[in-house]
Amino acid sequence: MPNPVLSDIQLDPIELNGQEPYSQHVNPIWVKLLDVLGMNVRYTRSNGAELYTNDGRVILDCLSGYCVHNAGHNHPLIVAELMAEMKAQTPTMLQSNVVESAGQLASVLCEQAGGKVSKAFFCSSGSEAIEAVIKFARACTGRPDIVYASGAFHGLTCGALSIMGNDFWREDFGQMLDGTHAVPFGDSAKLEKLLKERKIAAVVLEPIQAEAGIILPPAGYLANVQRLCRKYGTLFVLDEAQTGIGRTGRFLAAERYNVQPDMIVLAKALSGGLVPIGAVLMTDIIYKSVFHSLRRAFIHTSTYSENALAMRAGLATLKVLRRERLAERADTMGVELRDHLRASLASYEMVKEVRGEGMLNGIEFQAPRGVSMKLSFEAFKAIHPALFGQILMMRLFKEKNILTQICGNNFMVLKVAPPLVISEQQMHHCVAAIRDVVDTMHSSAAFWSDALNLGRRAMTA
Numbered sequence: 412m413p414n415p416v417l418s419d420i421q422l423d424p425i426e427l428n429g430q431e432p433y434s435q436h437v438n439p440i441w442v443k444l445l446d447v448l449g450m451n452v453r454y455t456r457s458n459g460a461e462l463y464t465n466d467g468r469v470i471l472d473c474l475s476g477y478c479v480h481n482a483g484h485n486h487p488l489i490v491a492e493l494m495a496e497m498k499a500q501t502p503t504m505l506q507s508n509v510v511e512s513a514g515q516l517a518s519v520l521c522e523q524a525g526g527k528v529s530k531a532f533f534c535s536s537g538s539e540a541i542e543a544v545i546k547f548a549r550a551c552t553g554r555p556d557i558v559y560a561s562g563a564f565h566g567l568t569c570g571a572l573s574i575m576g577n578d579f580w581r582e583d584f585g586q587m588l589d590g591t592h593a594v595p596f597g598d599s600a601k602l603e604k605l606l607k608e609r610k611i612a613a614v615v616l617e618p619i620q621a622e623a624g625i626i627l628p629p630a631g632y633l634a635n636v637q638r639l640c641r642k643y644g645t646l647f648v649l650d651e652a653q654t655g656i657g658r659t660g661r662f663l664a665a666e667r668y669n670v671q672p673d674m675i676v677l678a679k680a681l682s683g684g685l686v687p688i689g690a691v692l693m694t695d696i697i698y699k700s701v702f703h704s705l706r707r708a709f710i711h712t713s714t715y716s717e718n719a720l721a722m723r724a725g726l727a728t729l730k731v732l733r734r735e736r737l738a739e740r741a742d743t744m745g746v747e748l749r750d751h752l753r754a755s756l757a758s759y760e761m762v763k764e765v766r767g768e769g770m771l772n773g774i775e776f777q778a779p780r781g782v783s784m785k786l787s788f789e790a791f792k793a794i795h796p797a798l799f800g801q802i803l804m805m806r807l808f809k810e811k812n813i814l815t816q817i818c819g820n821n822f823m824v825l826k827v828a829p830p831l832v833i834s835e836q837q838m839h840h841c842v843a844a845i846r847d848v849v850d851t852m853h854s855s856a857a858f859w860s861d862a863l864n865l866g867r868r869a870m871t872a
């Protein structure tokens with residue numbers, strides 16, 4: 412039977428029955444956490460850097476879904492390209508054809524990445540890309556082991572978890588991959604000691620460690636890692652899932668640090684926040700070591716890799732990035748944002764540092780010195796190490812309509828990573844809101860007592 416014609420379709424409104432089905436069948440603990448934090452709002456629309464709720468709130472997104480919405484929410488050009496793809500009714504995925512848009516996206520990515528990479532493998536998430544990196548590095552070098560940096564975040568599948576720098580994420584999940592080694596981020600001497608054994612297939616690093624607390628690499632570190640990798644026959648891999656696609660003020664952070672990795676992981680922002688995507692850019696030598704004969708033509712793949720919607724969204728996102736010069740914008744506005752944050756927060760003893768590159772920024776807090784605040788702070792920590800940061804984030808959300816988060820592996824660092832399209836006015840609103848909340852934290856006993864009560868309730872909920 413032929414399909415009905417698209418223009419004849421009348422859509423019934425989707426009837427949602429509130430959050431009960433989610434609580435019943437998906438993840439009730441998540442609902443509870445959002446309730447406790449006062450963040451369980453219903454979003455109806457999003458546009459640029461703003462989120463709109465059903466009760467009329469306009470929330471400024473300073474998290475970007477963990478660096479997904481670089482081009483802003485629902486960028487009209489990316490939406491239009493996706494609608495055109497759907498209207499054209501091409502087969503979005505067959506796994507039985509040559510996907511020309513994948514070729515197009517790969518060639519643009521490799522060209523923009525510069526350096527040594529000339530092939531792309533597509534998948535549907537950052538974790539999946541990391542899995543590919545581990546397999547490809549082993550195939551290419553014939554070596555088993557992988558080195559990663561303490562504090563790193565590379566994803567939650569088993570391979571990615573095996574190179575994650577925080578035991579919390581692995582707890583209860585059993586045996587991970589053998590032969591993975593952590594080194595301190597920034598310590599070339601410890602790395603060289605491991606590389607000398609010539610067992611290491613790849614060193615996998617985030618150029619700027621995001622979840623570890625927006626940790627910038629020490630001067631010359633990444634270039635030194637690259638040199639050591641070349642010396643000992645190890646592949647040098649940068650995970651740019653968060654730092655890529657203009658986020659740090661360059662197309663890739665690799666460019667900022669003048670390195671040419673053997674493999675580059677992309678994900679998140681690559682498809683404009685609208686379709687799942689992941690990618691590994693790699694050298695020809697790596698590609699050939701994996702896909703070296705007809706027998707192995709699809710030795711590593713996954714069902715939705717190269718799907719037409721993700722590829723089209725990727726091409727459209729790169730177009731937006733170029734047309735709107737978003738990387739350059741992130742670079743200049745990032746400097747301005749950090750300058751304003753530093754100036755506004757300089758006098759507060761709990762603010763240790765404001766740091767970042769482009770629109771990937773963090774505010775690090777430290778324990779207070781004054782007795783009364785110190786006691787409250789210690790009480791917070793005793794309830795849960797993340798409580799202080801969560802309260803800060805919650806106040807920003809509830810009182811100032813700012814959405815952000817603390818870093819996943821460093822609870823003392825608040826992220827400030829808005830979409831790259833954020834306006835000057837929105838940026839000033841964000842800075843003023845953070846300053847107000849930090850001021851309340853330093854000046855009002857109620858900040859600490861309210862928060863302590865809430866923290867205790869949360870822990871017993």
Ligand SMILES: Cc1ncc(COP(=O)(O)O)c(C=O)c1O
Pocket residue numbers: 477535536537538539541564565566567617621622650651652653678679
């Ligand atoms: C640097 C980095 N790599 C990989 C991942 C995993 O990506 P995904 O959540 O798409 O699997 C993340 C996720 O936050 C990440 O930050």
